[in-house]
Amino acid sequence: MSALFEPLTLRSLTIPNRVWMSPMCQYSADVEGPDQGVSNDWHLAHLASRAVGGAGLIMVEATAVTPEGRISPADLGLWNERQQQAFTRITRFVREHGAVPGIQLGHAGRKASTDRPWRGGAPVGPEAYGWQPVAPSPIPFADGHPVPAELTVERIGELVEAFAAAARRALAAGFQVVEIHGAHGYLINEFLSPYSNHRTDAYGGSFENRTRFALEVVDAVRAVWPDDLPVFFRVSATDWLTENPEDDREGWTADDTVRLAKELLAHGVDLLDTSTGGNAAGARIPVGPGYQVPFAAKVKAESDLPVSAVGMITEARQAEEIVASGRADAVMLGRELLRSPYWPNIAAGELGASPRRPIQYHRAV
Secondary structure (H helix, E strand, C coil): HHHCCCCCCEEEECCCCCEEEEEECCCCCCCCCCCCCCCHHHHHHHHHHHHHHHCCCEEEEEEECCCHHHHCCCCCCCCCHHHHHHHHHHHHHHCCCCEEEEEEEEECCCCEEECCEEEEECEEHHHCCCCCEEEECCCCCCCCCCCEEECCCCHHHHHHHHHHHHHHHHHHHCEEEEEEEEEECCHHHHHCCCCCCCCCCCCCCHHHHHHHHHHHHHHHHHHCCCCCCCEEEEEEECCCCCCCCCCCCCCCCHHHHHHHHHHHHHCCCCEEEECCCCCCCCCCCCCCCCCCCHHHHHHHHHHHCEEEECCCCCCCCHHHHHHHHHCCEEEEEHHHHHHCCHHEEEEEECCCCCCCHHHHHHCCC
């Protein structure tokens, strides 16, 4: 039996294999009117095809908990009932075809209000449906980005509640996994890292203070999410600053991630989705096949929290080795699933496992 195609049970939920679809923004929602932030035919086709292709978990892209939490005006949201209802046909299809529907809830923080990447991805203002971003500290992400408004303590509390409200809607929409986005330089990651968090109140300074917002969000989500269903947390395990001796900027480290993982476990998180980077513009990142896997392996070795690995995982035997060796409990595939929606079924064939094909496709066996 292939380790990659063995089921994984978290709480009472069994995910049929360890090949999971990573959340990837599509920048394809309407930017104005009643369908702002609402999933549409593109999202259905995009996500449904990967469920048919054999992925065990289908994770919907970063979905904003408030309008100003979107990365771009064309992002998905889950702050109203119309958005909730639109997701139900996606979750229904995914579940009917043997996969588990999950959704990543997030807030873009100082990296919000940008254009679609194929139009350059630069910050946009009100004339292009944009807004002023917010952040833990009034520090722009990079040259050319606006200075974000510093969040008040009152507003931080409102955002914690916004995450909980979005989680309630996700459950009502039929999702079985909710993931809190704490990576890639977005709001929660901005609070975690001393590079972007210069606050002097209860949300800045010490490790305990910088992790306070993340843990408050986790507690709020866990309080409204069923005890028998899992909560994931995506983390950037490093800002890639301390790994470069030529870079004297202080940032979030792999050791910080292990320490956070232990706290997340104690607060009811069931899996750490382990990525890296995105918070420090210009950080030098040594990209290559499986380049982020060592960070997942470190968390798994030094904590009791299950982990998934992501980042340039493209070959069936590469993914098999990551899981079989115990370096991660599952792999998240991103760009490879954009290139090949049926990668999981193809990999199953290569590894001697049984592909999960819909009955309509059995003539192709």
